[in-house]
Amino acid sequence: MKKIILTGDRPTGRLHIGHYVGSLRRRVELQNSGEFDKIFIMIADAQALTDNADNPEKVRQNILEVAMDYMSCGLDPEKSTLFIQSQVSELTELSFFYMNLVTVQRLQRNPTVKQEIAARGFSESEGDENANKKGIPTGFFTYPISQAADITAFKATVVPVGEDQEPMIEQTREIVRKFNSTYGETLVEPEIMLPSNAACLRLPGTDGKAKMSKSLGNCIYLSDSAEEVQKKVKGMFTDPGHLQVSDPGKVEGNTVFTYLDAFCKDEHFEKFGSCFVGKKVSFDFKNLDEVKAQYRAGGLGDMMIKNFLTAVINDTLEPIRARRKELEKNIPYVYEVLKKGSEVAQKEAAATLADVKRAMKINYFEEGTLEELIKEQEEKYK
Numbered sequence: 001m002k003k004i005i006l007t008g009d010r011p012t013g014r015l016h017i018g019h020y021v022g023s024l025r026r027r028v029e030l031q032n033s034g035e036f037d038k039i040f041i042m043i044a045d046a047q048a049l050t051d052n053a054d055n056p057e058k059v060r061q062n063i064l065e066v067a068m069d070y071m072s073c074g075l076d077p078e079k080s081t082l083f084i085q086s087q088v089s090e091l092t093e094l095s096f097f098y099m100n101l102v103t104v105q106r107l108q109r110n111p112t113v114k115q116e117i118a119a120r121g122f123s124e125s126e127g128d129e130n131a132n133k134k135g136i137p138t139g140f141f142t143y144p145i146s147q148a149a150d151i152t153a154f155k156a157t158v159v160p161v162g163e164d165q166e167p168m169i170e171q172t173r174e175i176v177r178k179f180n181s182t183y184g185e186t187l188v189e190p191e192i193m194l195p196s197n198a199a200c201l202r203l204p205g206t207d208g209k210a211k212m213s214k215s216l217g218n219c220i221y222l223s224d225s226a227e228e229v230q231k232k233v234k235g236m237f238t239d240p241g242h243l244q245v246s247d248p249g250k251v252e253g254n255t256v257f258t259y260l261d262a263f264c265k266d267e268h269f270e271k272f273g274s275c276f277v278g279k280k281v282s283f284d285f286k287n288l289d290e291v292k293a294q295y296r297a298g299g300l301g302d303m304m305i306k307n308f309l310t311a312v313i314n315d316t317l318e319p320i321r322a323r324r325k326e327l328e329k330n331i332p333y334v335y336e337v338l339k340k341g342s343e344v345a346q347k348e349a350a351a352t353l354a355d356v357k358r359a360m361k362i363n364y365f366e367e368g369t370l371e372e373l374i375k376e377q378e379e380k381y382k
């Protein structure tokens with residue numbers, strides 16, 4: 001069986017370093033591993049619209065941001081198909097058929113959607129503009145089904161995503177099994193691929209809150225300047241009990257260390273060891289474990305670690321920023337990539353949709369089918 005990847009992001013903002021460690025970095029590695037027959041990277045504008053119906057302009061603007069973030073991280077249009085979800089109308093058709101295989105009750109159990117409903121203030125009750133209550137948009141409620149369409153349309157075998165997407169992949173797998181058992185073996189059941197490093201599963205915001213999110217204002221963006229990164233790291237949440245440099249500090253739940261777990265490599269100590277040379281105390285750390293041990297023992301100040309973290313993040317982001325600058329000067333190229341990619345994706349999805357319609361026997365006018373259908377019906381009226 002072919003090895004095929006499909007994954008993507010909603011274009012509701014620029015991508016941040018949580019996206020990077022949670023999935024972008026992995027995608028690039030997978031792309032360059034040469035192990036996959038096809039790779040599809042989708043900008044999920046239609047899904048973004050399910051809770052942004054009143055703001056299509058925001059989504060439209062961010063398609064380009066996300067595309068440039070993708071390519072500056074190393075996603076290569078020669079190796080991966082980058083495309084825009086709304087331009088592949090077959091996906092909505094597939095969703096419509098899959099809807100019949102999923103109950104309302106099943107959708108209501110989806111923990112990620114539940115959290116998102118709470119976060120967006122969509123109340124459970126019917127929307128009532130006067131009472132200032134927002135109901136749940138039906139499109140939003142059903143987006144896990146549309147996500148199953150995204151994945152199955154490309155016969156994806158592997159979906160590299162963050163932990164919050166687990167319920168969507170599970171829902172997809174259920175739809176595939178239901179479809180295949182009802183209509184015959186047609187769709188491919190995908191596997192989820194999660195980040196292997198726990199710190200990357202869900203990078204907290206700079207304020208220590210569970211998730212980086214634009215609305216919380218706690219993100220470091222891939223396109224942030226070196227100065228912005230420095231400022232954000234400076235203001236970062238650490239161990240509130242670590243008041244004096246001499247105090248023993250906690251590493252667990254300390255955002256600075258979570259970020260180091262996600263970004264830091266041993267070679268960074270050769271490059272940026274000078275961050276740990278001070279007027280009063282100096283350290284010669286070789287790896288992150290030594291830093292942690294010293295922090296726990298006391299005597300290592302937050303400022304030194306923050307300076308080091310700033311250097312590490314900027315070192316990671318520098319080549320990404322440089323590529324982005326180039327792309328910003330070549331907007332026609334970026335749109336050309338998306339246009340071509342969307343055409344390729346559309347053809348793939350059309351082939352799957354044809355399989356689906358054939359399996360469901362709703363391919364009435366397909367070559368050969370109509371003749372049979374006529375014969376069958378004529379028999380009935382003889």
Ligand code: TRP
Pocket residue numbers: 006007008009010044047146147150151159161165
């Ligand atoms: N739900 C994903 C997100 O929030 C975006 C997405 C849409 C997606 N369809 C997908 C991810 C299919 C993986 C596979 O960013």
